[in-house]
Amino acid sequence: MKVRPVNFNSDNVVGAAPEILAALAAANHGAAASYGEDPLTARLEARFRDLFEHDVAVFPVATGTAANALCLAACVPPWGVTFCHREAHIACDECGAPEFYSGGAKLALLDGAHAKLAPKTLAEALASGGAGVVHHAQPAAVSLSQATECGAVYQPAELAALAEIAHAHRCKLHVDGARFANALVTLGCSPAEASWRAGVDLLSFGATKNGALAAEAILVFDPALAATIGYRRKRAGHLFSKMRFLSAQLDAYLDDDLWLRNARHANAMASRMAAGLSALDNLGIALVHPVEANELFVRLPEPVRHGLAEDGFLFHGWGPPPDRVARLVTAWSTEPADVDKLIARAAHHAGAGGPRGARSGRSRPGQSPIRGNRRAATPSATPFRHPRESGDPDRRRPRARR
Numbered sequence: 001m002k003v004r005p006v007n008f009n010s011d012n013v014v015g016a017a018p019e020i021l022a023a024l025a026a027a028n029h030g031a032a033a034s035y036g037e038d039p040l041t042a043r044l045e046a047r048f049r050d051l052f053e054h055d056v057a058v059f060p061v062a063t064g065t066a067a068n069a070l071c072l073a074a075c076v077p078p079w080g081v082t083f084c085h086r087e088a089h090i091a092c093d094e095c096g097a098p099e100f101y102s103g104g105a106k107l108a109l110l111d112g113a114h115a116k117l118a119p120k121t122l123a124e125a126l127a128s129g130g131a132g133v134v135h136h137a138q139p140a141a142v143s144l145s146q147a148t149e150c151g152a153v154y155q156p157a158e159l160a161a162l163a164e165i166a167h168a169h170r171c172k173l174h175v176d177g178a179r180f181a182n183a184l185v186t187l188g189c190s191p192a193e194a195s196w197r198a199g200v201d202l203l204s205f206g207a208t209k210n211g212a213l214a215a216e217a218i219l220v221f222d223p224a225l226a227a228t229i230g231y232r233r234k235r236a237g238h239l240f241s242k243m244r245f246l247s248a249q250l251d252a253y254l255d256d257d258l259w260l261r262n263a264r265h266a267n268a269m270a271s272r273m274a275a276g277l278s279a280l281d282n283l284g285i286a287l288v289h290p291v292e293a294n295e296l297f298v299r300l301p302e303p304v305r306h307g308l309a310e311d312g313f314l315f316h317g318w319g320p321p322p323d324r325v326a327r328l329v330t331a332w333s334t335e336p337a338d339v340d341k342l343i344a345r346a347a348h349h350a351g352a353g354g355p356r357g358a359r360s361g362r363s364r365p366g367q368s369p370i371r372g373n374r375r376a377a378t379p380s381a382t383p384f385r386h387p388r389e390s391g392d393p394d395r396r397r398p399r400a401r402r
């Protein structure tokens, strides 16, 4: 069965929200002061101050990479180190921008379940970080992603624990919030509680993945750290002359809680998919990370992976072989019917009669319910290939994968 291509590759494969396009059209009337001196940008700054209940410095930029790299450059000297998870976007997917923008500073990569930093791991790394030793690069920042690259969410108490450790070692805490809205609706707390009240010093506040065309905001809660960012942003080519168009996107993103509504929808679609696929666990389909935002990481038997791809569902393989899994990402515009179709087709390819798994009821206690297709549950003979190594010429083209 062919479905029209249904793209779960990422939340940045979808378009921009109509509200944001309308705001861009509205901002297109008449002239406005350039380089961020326009009234819309001033209004945006005030809105972020209200939203975060804090005197926050706001720097709109066009990409998450720029937001992250500029945040880190503001608090990490060329001889400094940023501690982050080894799966962090800043470590894996920014082509060395954080190191470049901070003049050659290092990233120190840490382990942790679900791409989360663990307080103990961070404390140990910082304790042996060589602070004050002239031969060693100096600990300067800790960066974490909220939600993480594995779709997990830090609770405010977890953020606070990491912030305390970071600050005790005179490091700043940066949050890559490309999916901050998705994390926040899961937490159900205020933006302040998920940021500065928990000790966050700088936040890359994402919008592109959740409905903007191309807009992110650097939010700095410590005025001293904000002092150089304006210059750094200009030097990096992210001081847009027609800044009002970035600000218009972010302004519309905050209007009527669009950012939260969009994130709630994306998360609901991920939960719906997770519930449907979890019901197929007796057929060798397994979620490998908790689904706490809008990403799923799923172990799929090879016939299921292959069958879904043949049907027209797009999703990336994730992680090194032989542990490669499928990553499926939902977005603000994901259709529930497409989620249901994927679940039904996964069930079909796994050999079930329906989404609940026709075989499940037939297994006897103590017997594996995976029957007739045992190979499907074992590591596949033709494991997933990362898009970068794929034989498909289209997928071999270099492109953003997250």
Ligand SMILES: Cc1ncc(COP(=O)(O)O)c(C=O)c1O
Pocket (backbone or CB within 6 Å): 012, 062, 063, 064, 065, 066, 089, 090, 145, 148, 149, 176, 178, 179, 208, 400, 401, 402
């Ligand atoms: C965790 C994370 N951070 C940051 C980004 C922003 O990246 P970009 O520079 O492509 O906007 C992404 C996007 O894929 C991401 O997944």
